[in-house]
Amino acid sequence: MPEQSVGVDIETLARRLDEAWENREPIAPLTESDGLAVDHSYAVQSRWTEMRLERGERIVGRKIGLTSPAMQEQMGVNEPDYGSLWASRYFPATVGRVEIPADVFLQPRVEGEIAFLIGRPLEGTNVTPQEVLVATEALAVAVEVVDSRIEDWRIKLPDTIADNASYGGFTLGPWSRALRETDLRTLGMLIHQNGQPVVQAIGAAALGSPARAVAWLANKLTSFGVRLEPGDIVLSGALGRATPAQKGDVFVLEAYGQPPLTVTFV
Template sequence: MRPETFAEELERAWEERRPIEPLSDRGLKGIEAAYRVQEAWNALRLGKGDRVVGRKIGLTSKAVQEQLGVDQPDFGNLWESRFFGVGERVEVEARLFLQPRVEGELAFLIGRRLEGPGVTPQEVLAATEAVAFAIEIVDSRIRDWRIRIEDTIADNASYGGFVVGPWEKALLEEDLSALGLVLYKNGEPVAQGAGAACLGHPARAVAWLTNTLAAFGVALEPGDIVMSGAWAPVQPAGPGDLFTLVGTGGRALSLRFA
């Protein structure tokens, strides 16, 4: 099946909140083919007036890889229509999503152009303007999350939306791999992790992204936001749920599903 055909299915699922059957069961085979579908869907979104504000890295945590049955990272686009802003308390409409899950991670604000291949974690840190704790909503257009790597890649790395806490330049002076976070759901701790869970260091994940994007002729540009990947298993979300991320130093970020 043509990439554009799968992309149109994903777009309808996104707009109508109706899940579709796994693409990997219907002829989508291989990572390269899956990224062609992702590119075709991105083109549809841009054609409808959406905008790419950065990139997301998925499946960087071994715990998340095991949870979803895949064995390598992937990436997708951060679309402006689902960027819920920068702040400490944010509310989103649960009806926007199909089968959302929530994860905590670190976001990077790129300050200087980064172009692979060969970019190192140290170069990533030098080119980063600021970082912030962030909450990502992952969502799947694939029924019951029955995904293989091809499905999640085609599905824009299971993008749902995201919110970023206050940007901090000072955090770049700390060892990001040693930072920790605890995710609470309705007041109860449900997940915890450290930066080291993200490919050993969050900047290593961003370096991986930069070098992988080079094969597509894409660089990270000043102002881009990069969601570097989850530090702990994702948590299911539904109407009324309140998630609070508490990071090193007592930094807190809350997301409520209305």
């Protein structure tokens, strides 16, 4: 993987990702086709997001990716990455149930996460997990659908960063104040797919604790001149593995002290 991109056209790559998203046709890894390196990958992500914002998309928050040691090892990195949550792919749940159309994705996978609703601005270079919790208005369990515009998920770090951290869409359980005072590290989470257990995980799987992952994000965003704002939603990273999903699948996510969240792919 090259350290620096040579002659990468940010505009072209952003457009290619956007077309793949719109047409649901995967493309070759940008690292292979264009020699994209980490140095320009966030620029591609930003440009792609701008293109979508110009067409009426809204950013409702951020997602953190690569929070597990296994994923970081696979990518050869020692820190997570992040992307934007686009409102067009937020699927609101009603009384713990939501239907998500399977055909808007290319190759969707399901992850269970903890979502933070930011209550006060968070910025700085030394933001701590404790500051994150204190600045958090409420938390919720979340199902994130990750998806890749890169064929067969053959991603390297610059590919997934440019591809909006492999964002697909998300849904949330009810916002809970009580979760702020729950030890998120020892919060257990189970996911069943069509009645079979597929994930048994605890909060510590996301970078040691979900609040730690959000602190990483606040510090990282500050280095890009962006801050977490009140009302932002942050998906703090997968607890356990990502499970491939297809039309007809029913996923039930359960977490400590929270009502179940049922996601049906239709």
